[in-house]
Every structure is written in C-alpha cells, then in structure tokens.
Amino acid sequence: MSGETGRAMIEVDKLNVIFGLGADRVHAVRDVSFRVPEGTTFGLVGESGSGKSTVLRALSGLNPDWSGRVAVAGQAQKPRRDKAFYKLAQMVFQDPYGSLHPRHTVDRILMEPLAIHRLEDPERRIERVLGEVGLGPDFRFRYPHQLSGGQRQRVAIARALILEPRILLLDEPTSALDVSVQAEVLNLLQRLKQERGLTFVLVSHNLSVVAHMCDDLAVMNHGVVVEELAVAQLKRREPQHPYTRQLMVASLGYDRAAVDRFEDFAREG
Amino acid sequence: MSSQAHDLQGGAGWRAWLLSASPVSRRQARLGRSYIAWLSFQSNHLAMLGLGIVLALILVAILAPLIAPYHPNAQILTDRLQYFSWAHPFGTDELGRDIFSRIIYGSRLTLYIVILVAIIAAPLGLLVGTSAGYLGGWVDKVLMRITDIFLAFPKLVLALALVSALGPGIENAIIAIAITSWPPYARIARAETLTIRNSDFISAVRLQGAGRMRIIWSHIMPLCTSSLIVRVTLDMAGIILIAAGLGFLGLGAQPPLPEWGAMISAGRRVLLDQWWVATVPGIAIFVVSLGFNLLGDGLRDVLDPKSGGQG
Numbered sequence: 001m002s003g004e005t006g007r008a009m010i011e012v013d014k015l016n017v018i019f020g021l022g023a024d025r026v027h028a029v030r031d032v033s034f035r036v037p038e039g040t041t042f043g044l045v046g047e048s049g050s051g052k053s054t055v056l057r058a059l060s061g062l063n064p065d066w067s068g069r070v071a072v073a074g075q076a077q078k079p080r081r082d083k084a085f086y087k088l089a090q091m092v093f094q095d096p097y098g099s100l101h102p103r104h105t106v107d108r109i110l111m112e113p114l115a116i117h118r119l120e121d122p123e124r125r126i127e128r129v130l131g132e133v134g135l136g137p138d139f140r141f142r143y144p145h146q147l148s149g150g151q152r153q154r155v156a157i158a159r160a161l162i163l164e165p166r167i168l169l170l171d172e173p174t175s176a177l178d179v180s181v182q183a184e185v186l187n188l189l190q191r192l193k194q195e196r197g198l199t200f201v202l203v204s205h206n207l208s209v210v211a212h213m214c215d216d217l218a219v220m221n222h223g224v225v226v227e228e229l230a231v232a233q234l235k236r237r238e239p240q241h242p243y244t245r246q247l248m249v250a251s252l253g254y255d256r257a258a259v260d261r262f263e264d265f266a267r268e269g
Numbered sequence: 270m271s272s273q274a275h276d277l278q279g280g281a282g283w284r285a286w287l288l289s290a291s292p293v294s295r296r297q298a299r300l301g302r303s304y305i306a307w308l309s310f311q312s313n314h315l316a317m318l319g320l321g322i323v324l325a326l327i328l329v330a331i332l333a334p335l336i337a338p339y340h341p342n343a344q345i346l347t348d349r350l351q352y353f354s355w356a357h358p359f360g361t362d363e364l365g366r367d368i369f370s371r372i373i374y375g376s377r378l379t380l381y382i383v384i385l386v387a388i389i390a391a392p393l394g395l396l397v398g399t400s401a402g403y404l405g406g407w408v409d410k411v412l413m414r415i416t417d418i419f420l421a422f423p424k425l426v427l428a429l430a431l432v433s434a435l436g437p438g439i440e441n442a443i444i445a446i447a448i449t450s451w452p453p454y455a456r457i458a459r460a461e462t463l464t465i466r467n468s469d470f471i472s473a474v475r476l477q478g479a480g481r482m483r484i485i486w487s488h489i490m491p492l493c494t495s496s497l498i499v500r501v502t503l504d505m506a507g508i509i510l511i512a513a514g515l516g517f518l519g520l521g522a523q524p525p526l527p528e529w530g531a532m533i534s535a536g537r538r539v540l541l542d543q544w545w546v547a548t549v550p551g552i553a554i555f556v557v558s559l560g561f562n563l564l565g566d567g568l569r570d571v572l573d574p575k576s577g578g579q580g
Binding site for chain 2: 060061062082083086087090091093094095098099100101102103105107108112113116117137138139140141142143146156159163
C-alpha cells in the first residue's frame with residue numbers, strides 16, 4: 001500500500017456477494033476487503049466476470065444482497081441506503097448510451113436529483129455543473145440522441161456531481177468511448193477530483209487507465225482479490241501475483257505467443 | 270428565441286426554430302421533438318388519411334347541430350323508409366327519421382364511447398402493468414394473475430355478461446368495454462417495463478435516491494406510453510365494433526339514441542327491401558374503424574422505435 005495517512009473514506013471488510021440458490025448459486029465476490037483514504041483513487045482491476053463491477057454495485061447500494069461490512073465516511077452501511085447516502089456517493093456508468101433516459105432532455109436529467117433532494121436554486125446549479133463538465137448552455141435542452149458518446153458521458157458525470165457528492169463510483173467510465181474521447185473524459189475526472197477533493201473508486205479492465213488515474217489498486221480474479229498494490233509498484237512492473245503480470249502483458253497489446261502462455265488462475269480452495 | 274422572432278421569413282424562421290440542434294428552453298425542445306415526429310408522420314399518406322378521417326369524425330361530432338338537416342329523433346311517419354333523395358341524402362328509417370342526421374349525431378356517441386373507454390382502460394392498464402413490472406415479487410404475481418383471468422374471457426362475451434349484470438345502457442356499455450380492454454395494455458406495459466427496469470438510467474435514478482413511485486411515474490411510464498398509444502389507437506376500431514355489437518344486441522345505447530350499432534339492428538328488419546337503412550350506419554362504422562386503424566399504423570411508425578421508424 002502507499003501508506004497514505006488520510007482518513008478512510010470507504011472501508012470494505014470481508015464483502016461476499018452470492019447470486020442464486022442451489023445449483024445456480026454463484027459466489028461472485030469472496031471475502032473482498034479494501035480501504036480507500038479520502039481524496040484518493042482506488043482501482044479495481046480484472047477481466048470480465050472477475051466480480052469487480054459486482055463489488056461496485058454492492059458498494060453503491062444497487063445490489064442489496066451482500067454480506068460483510070461496508071463503511072462509508074465512517075458510517076457502517078446497511079444493504080438499503082437512505083437518501084443521505086446517495087448525496088454522499090454517486091456513480092457513473094459504463095455505457096453512456098444506456099445511462100441517460102432517452103426521453104428526457106439534459107435539463108430534465110439534471111433536474112431530477114435536485115428535485116428528489118429538494119435542493120435550492122436548481123437553475124444556477126444546473127448551469128454551473130454543465131460549465132464544470134465542459135458543456136455550454138447550448139446543451140441544456142438537448143435530448144441524449146443529439147449528443148455524442150463523450151458528451152453523454154459528460155452529462156452522466158454532471159448528473160453524478162450535481163448532488164455535490166464526496167465519492168464517485170466509476171464503472172469503466174471510458175471503455176465505451178473511442179480513444180481520443182477517453183483521454184478527455186479521464187482528464188475531466190482528474191480535474192474535478194482535484195477541484196472538489198473527491199474520492200474515486202474506479203473499476204476498469206484497462207491497466208493503463210488505472211495507472212493514469214489511481215493511487216492504489218486491487219487486482220481481482222474469479223471474485224477474489226489476488227493482489228493489492230500501489231500504482232508506483234505497478235509502474236515499476238513489480239507485481240507479485242502471476243495473474244497481475246499476465247494482465248500487464250495483455251495490456252501491452254495482442255501477442256500470440258504471450259496469449260498462448262496465459263493460464264486460468266482458478267481459485268484455490 | 271428573440272433573434273428568431275425577428276426573422277422576416279416568418280415560416281422558415283419557425284421551422285429553423287423548431288429544428289434547432291440546441292434549443293434554449295424546455296418548450297422549444299419539446300415542440301422541436303413533436304415537429305420532427307410530425308414530419309415523419311406526414312410522409313405516410315395512409316396515416317394522413319386515417320388522421321383525416323378521425324379529425325373529420327371529431328369535427329362532425331362537434332358541429333352536429335349545424336350539419337344535420339333534421340333533429341335525429343324527428344319522426345315523419347309519412348316519409349318512412351325513403352330512398353336517397355335531396356331531402357334525405359341517406360334516406361329515412363322505419364320511423365321516418367332522416368338517416369343522414371342520425372349518422373351525424375351518432376358520431377357523438379361513437380366518439381364518446383371511444384374516448385371514455387380510452388381514458389379509463391389505458392391509464393388503468395398502464396398503472397397495473399408498470400407497477401407489476403417494476404415492483405416484481407408478489408405484487409407482480411397478484412396483478413398479472415388478475416390480468417390473466419380477464420384475458421381468459423373473450424372480450425365481447427365478458428362485456429355481454431357485465432352489461433346484463435349492470436343493465437343495458439350506454440354508460441354501462443362503456444364500463445363493460447373499459448373493464449374488458451385494459452388487460453392487454455397491462456401486458457404491454459409490463460413487458461416494456463421489464464425491458465427497461467434494469468437499464469442503467471433507471472439504476473442511475475435509483476442511486477439519486479428516487480422512490481419507487483417516482484421512478485414508475487416519471488421514468489418508466491413515459492417510455493411505455495408510446496407503444497400504448499399505438500395499441501389503443503389500433504384498438505379503437507375494436508372498441509367501436511364492440512359498442513356497435515352491444516348496441517345491435519340491444520344492450521348498448523337504447524332507442525331512440527342514434528347509435529350506429531343500434532341503427533343497424535333496427536334496419537336489419539327491412540334489410541332485403543330497404544337495404545340502405547342498415548348499410549349506411551355499417552359503412553360509417555367501417556370508415557371510422559378504418560380511420561383509427563390507419564392512424565394507429567402511422568403512429569406506430571413514428572412512436573415505436575423498435576418497428577424501424579425514425580423515432
């Protein structure tokens with residue numbers, strides 16, 4: 001770990017998520033524990049099906065079927081969250097084409113959280129947050145189908161920020177965007193993090209995105225955290241677990257010889 | 270907005286304002302969206318014909334006293350069962366009433382039935398379907414089993430049973446038709462809800478702390494309404510036919526109301542010698558049903574993105 005001294009914003013202890021019953025039972029997340037200090041970015045890395053998004057959904061309150069301990073801002077959370085929690089932590093989804101209501105204008109999308117939490121002065125808040133994510137007032141009354149993928153993701157980020165949360169949960173926020181737009185959105189997120197002192201949890205399969213954004217990361221495989229390390233260690237290419245090394249090789253690009261050497265690190269026990 | 274208002278090219282200015290890629294107000298965004306839908310609807314000639322028929326029906330119903338040359342119940346017994354003439358464009362029936370005037374006034378009843386059934390059945394089906402689909406669990410089971418029970422009966426038979434229990438009359442016919450026509454709407458609304466309930470934009474609004482009723486009301490219902498509007502419009506023809514059927518059987522509108530089904534029923538007795546007495550109201554039912562069907566097909570192309578329209 002990087003040995004950060006900051007207060008823990010998120011603490012997860014022995015989180016387990018089990019889907020289904022009997023023969024269909026899937027133990028999707030097994031004894032996952034981590035700690036995110038305030039103002040840092042924590043990465044959850046792994047291939048599809050490794051359980052990283054499931055951890056995020058349990059953390060966000062979308063999936064109430066979990067066991068273990070989850071504490072946010074020092075408060076232990078129950079599976080069902082209250083309104084105050086949603087003001088503290090917001091989520092940005094992977095697919096900007098699916099995360100905006102197709103029949104609502106940007107204005108309506110941003111108005112909704114303000115109406116739910118009965119915040120004052122919605123006009124000013126909407127204008128300000130649109131400016132902050134780099135969308136001018138021109139975009140305010142457009143429908144999602146009139147926006148590009150990057151613009152949509154900016155609207156999704158604006159929607160998450162408009163409640164002024166202290167935590168953003170990012171579920172592969174750039175993987176559905178093309179490469180040039182990815183960088184823009186990542187830089188926007190970095191800037192907002194610095195301006196607002198946000199704490200991020202970033203789920204990604206892309207090691208270079210994680211290396212760019214995160215302070216610490218956990219590598220997940222088959223629902224288990226196989227390794228936790230600081231980004232500095234990742235950049236020095238000194239991860240311990242063979243699975244992490246395999247991911248690193250994979251992130252360098254497609255190499256036939258390397259892919260043939262890949263192993264399946266099925267959980268032991 | 271003000272810059273466009275100064276535009277001297279009147280019509281072109283409005284067009285540009287409506288089609289603007291960056292509207293400056295909620296109203297402009299909504300109107301622009303409707304205008305684009307209208308443009309795509311306009312290009313469908315059959316749908317425009319349907320819209321024309323339905324608009325004509327509405328106009329005729331509103332202006333009935335001005336259009337109709339006679340009172341619908343005015344009996345001139347000496348002029349019984351007359352053939353088409355200038356005095357009586359569609360002839361007269363067995364009590365010497367002018368059929369043309371009765372058709373005109375009958376449009377009011379038809380519209381009344383159709384609108385009331387739509388107002389009762391569509392929201393009921395929408396509410397039941399979206400609640401069942403979104404809430405799931407036992408709410409879903411109970412609501413959908415009730416829906417299944419209603420769907421197990423043929424519409425007309427159930428309507429007949431209800432009307433015979435409630436007593437004949439146009440209000441009871443409307444209630445009976447409404448009660449028998451909501452289950453398909455509930456099915457459609459539930460199916461739509463199931464496809465969108467797990468989408469990210471619903472998850473996002475849940476994560477904003479929205480309650481279930483808010484999600485159903487302002488996030489799920491708007492997405493179900495378009496397919497429902499299409500279905501209701503297509504069902505209008507069926508509603509008209511059931512109303513006419515009940516009228517024909519003497520269980521709907523009671524004499525002397527000029528209801529088209531009841532008029533056919535009355536004309537049936539003289540069908541062989543004075544065919545027009547039953548045929549003219551039949552043609553009216555046919556034309557109006559056709560109009561609603563064409564309109565519904567056109568609306569489907571515009572409103573339902575799944576059928577390949579430009580949405």
